[in-house]
Amino acid sequence: MMISFFENFFELQKGIHQMLFSWVPFSVGDLLYIILGAFLLYYAITLFRKERRNNSLIRILMIINIFYFIYQVFWGMLYFQTPIIKKLASQKEPDVEKAKRLAITYLEKCKTTRQSVKEDGNGVFIMTNLTSIQKEILSQQAKLPSYISGKKAPQILDIKPSLFKNIMSFTGILGYYNPFTAEAQYNSELPHTFIPFTTAHESSHQLGFAREQEANFVGYLIGIHSNNLELRYSTEFFTLKSLLRFIVEEDPEFVENILHQYSPAMKRDRAYEKSFVLSHQGWLDDFFGFTNNLFLKSNQQEGSVTYSYFIDLLLNYENT
Numbered sequence: 001m002m003i004s005f006f007e008n009f010f011e012l013q014k015g016i017h018q019m020l021f022s023w024v025p026f027s028v029g030d031l032l033y034i035i036l037g038a039f040l041l042y043y044a045i046t047l048f049r050k051e052r053r054n055n056s057l058i059r060i061l062m063i064i065n066i067f068y069f070i071y072q073v074f075w076g077m078l079y080f081q082t083p084i085i086k087k088l089a090s091q092k093e094p095d096v097e098k099a100k101r102l103a104i105t106y107l108e109k110c111k112t113t114r115q116s117v118k119e120d121g122n123g124v125f126i127m128t129n130l131t132s133i134q135k136e137i138l139s140q141q142a143k144l145p146s147y148i149s150g151k152k153a154p155q156i157l158d159i160k161p162s163l164f165k166n167i168m169s170f171t172g173i174l175g176y177y178n179p180f181t182a183e184a185q186y187n188s189e190l191p192h193t194f195i196p197f198t199t200a201h202e203s204s205h206q207l208g209f210a211r212e213q214e215a216n217f218v219g220y221l222i223g224i225h226s227n228n229l230e231l232r233y234s235t236e237f238f239t240l241k242s243l244l245r246f247i248v249e250e251d252p253e254f255v256e257n258i259l260h261q262y263s264p265a266m267k268r269d270r271a272y273e274k275s276f277v278l279s280h281q282g283w284l285d286d287f288f289g290f291t292n293n294l295f296l297k298s299n300q301q302e303g304s305v306t307y308s309y310f311i312d313l314l315l316n317y318e319n320t
């Protein structure tokens with residue numbers, strides 16, 4: 001009862017925010033974060049001056065409290081929705097053999113789709129029309145199986161390049177959803193193999209799926225049936241990589257063998273992704289990697305096998 005109230009409230013809030021902000025060509029939410037950051041920095045500096053200390057401390061606590069409250073009401077409550085896994089017919093533990101069969105299927109899919117997309121002078125995958133990818137994502141949102149998503153899919157384009165793309169490249173963050181303005185942001189500096197799927201992922205948050213791995217799964221459902229080959233390749237490539245990351249814990253030789261079987265074009269895409277990650281490694285990445293690990297560990301039961309919730313959803317959804 002309570003959750004459906006917040007789900008409806010989310011739709012209302014999103015409708016108003018998209019009316020206000022979707023037509024603005026840049027991310028209003030990013031601008032909001034910059035202004036907020038400037039205020040916090042200003043009050044933090046004045047903390048060092050004795051006569052203003054109390055006043056500044058109250059201001060800082062007030063800002064944090066207000067934003068935390070708005071965040072919870074606009075977004076945080078959506079974490080209490082029924083998990084997608086409970087809506088699937090099968091709810092088994094991920095099975096490595098099944099993952100291997102799927103990895104072979106997705107390798108073949110990737111190889112085929114990759115033949116029909118464009119590449120740059122270095123033979124690396126490029127997108128030709130991001131707007132048509134975004135429109136395709138919106139139209140696929142409306143076709144999601146109703147037992148998984150009963151959400152409304154308003155066909156409003158509200159996906160924007162992040163103003164923080166330079167910093168983002170060094171943090172390993174591909175995109176994010178802004179709960180205060182209902183905008184979806186992606187890092188436009190990323191290798192193109194990442195961008196269409198990242199956009200589908202962020203659009204799934206925008207649709208109302210808060211959990212990270214559920215956004216991956218809904219993004220997967222959006223991309224995998226698409227007639228837009230650039231979106232489909234990006235999604236198939238993401239799915240294959242996720243499967244391999246799961247399998248490598250149990251059978252590294254199998255993964256090595258699959259990597260060998262990548263088509264030359266896929267190998268070039270993989271090499272480009274790797275070189276991008278390597279050239280953007282730094283202290284920020286270490287910091288975020290560290291906090292991320294800390295966060296994941298605190299949410300995981302001790303001693304359990306490490307697989308992502310996305311793999312759990314994928315293997316239970318696919319009947320191979």
Ligand SMILES: [Zn+2]
Pocket residue numbers: 175176177201202205212215
């Ligand atoms: Zn996300």
